[in-house]
Amino acid sequence: MTEPTSTHADTNYVICMKWGTKYGAEYVNRLYNMVERHLTLPFTFVCLTDDSTGIRPEVVCYPIPELNLPPNLPERGWKKLTTFKPDLYDLKGTALFLDIDLVIVDNIDCFFTHKAEHDDSVMIIRDWKKPWRMVGNSSVYRFKVGYNTYPNLLSFFEQNFAKIRTEVRHEQAFLSNYLREHHHLEYWDSSWCVSFKYHCLRKIPLAYFMPPKKPTGAKIVVFHGEINPPDAIKGGGGKWHRYVLPSEWIKQAWR
Template structure:
């Protein structure tokens, strides 16, 4: 991929990597490292877009665009539902197939197959409760503009939706499943650092967290993020974990 190629106009055949950063929880280094990981692990050209409220410090190869408003009534918090804006009918004029990645994932293998697997909408299946339809929206793929009805339904019924469901991934999974379009990534592609990398007790006291075989993306959710994993920190008492030095090899620009 040539420098700044991600700023070229997209077409219906474009492969778009989409991420989102707002507030102060994640600094620009998360976006910069995500770009670096994608560049190393995705074969061929791609267009990298970050929807953000602060472009400072983000590397020039990344196209930064404003996060669309959810257009909720005044006083209604958008937190927990913001990702639904990726389904705008016209998301800043972007075209093509989008692979959304949370900024705190760590890519450890080839992600080209995420664009090759057939399906209208693909998402991670919930690891802890696999009997539920709910997906984990750390990694999902869709045609840009093809699911504007999801966002429209949320805007129309947001009050009842917020009372009934916890977050956007529950709502998103419910609506797309109802339409018969919900599919899941192969289970081994997206690994949970918390559930699949950290050895079970008591082996966590002497074994180093490891990348599961066939994993392509490691997802950080709950109390651990990449810097914590690198240093062997957990944000819960009595949950010891050894440092994972392989984070440094992958989570870099």
């Protein structure tokens, strides 16, 4: 692991997280490659991980901060909330969190240059399936790091976890609820971040004859559920009602 060091203020950070064995180092390396191709602004790429083996040297690796939670919890992605740790390895600037299994297909400068309405806003994807709930999808979110902008978020979560876990199923629901109550939550342009499952796959029977489409204006394709980028590239991996033909455009992007 890289030792924590002080950094200059106002740095653009791209942060991802890898733990366990589901995703290998190649996911982090490919994500770095995609960011390098599609971000023209200077940036520092950070991976919070329990195993930095095989991750390319340009990626700054730190251990995932500990959460003060009961042991042996079912995995719900709670670890993502540690990105809001007030003193996260002396990082200071604007941070864009990206899931390691997404695919970048166009320039992403706008995720840094877009001006939020409020200084303490977290920019996030608005949930595609039930948008009326105003819950954000945490595959892509932007926040301030190192300015103590959200000083109580993590401590509130840890101190109230027993109650929180009875109210929400995952970290993005807690994060959305907390930010709407104590800070501000704003959403990306709906065309920027698309779901491979909901926006790219063709409906049956067209799916048997036409490969998945790349939606107009899409910059990031998010993979959630049973289909991952390798499945999209070779075809298969979906349920019977989500038949998947190979996607050449995903193959060209995920490298």
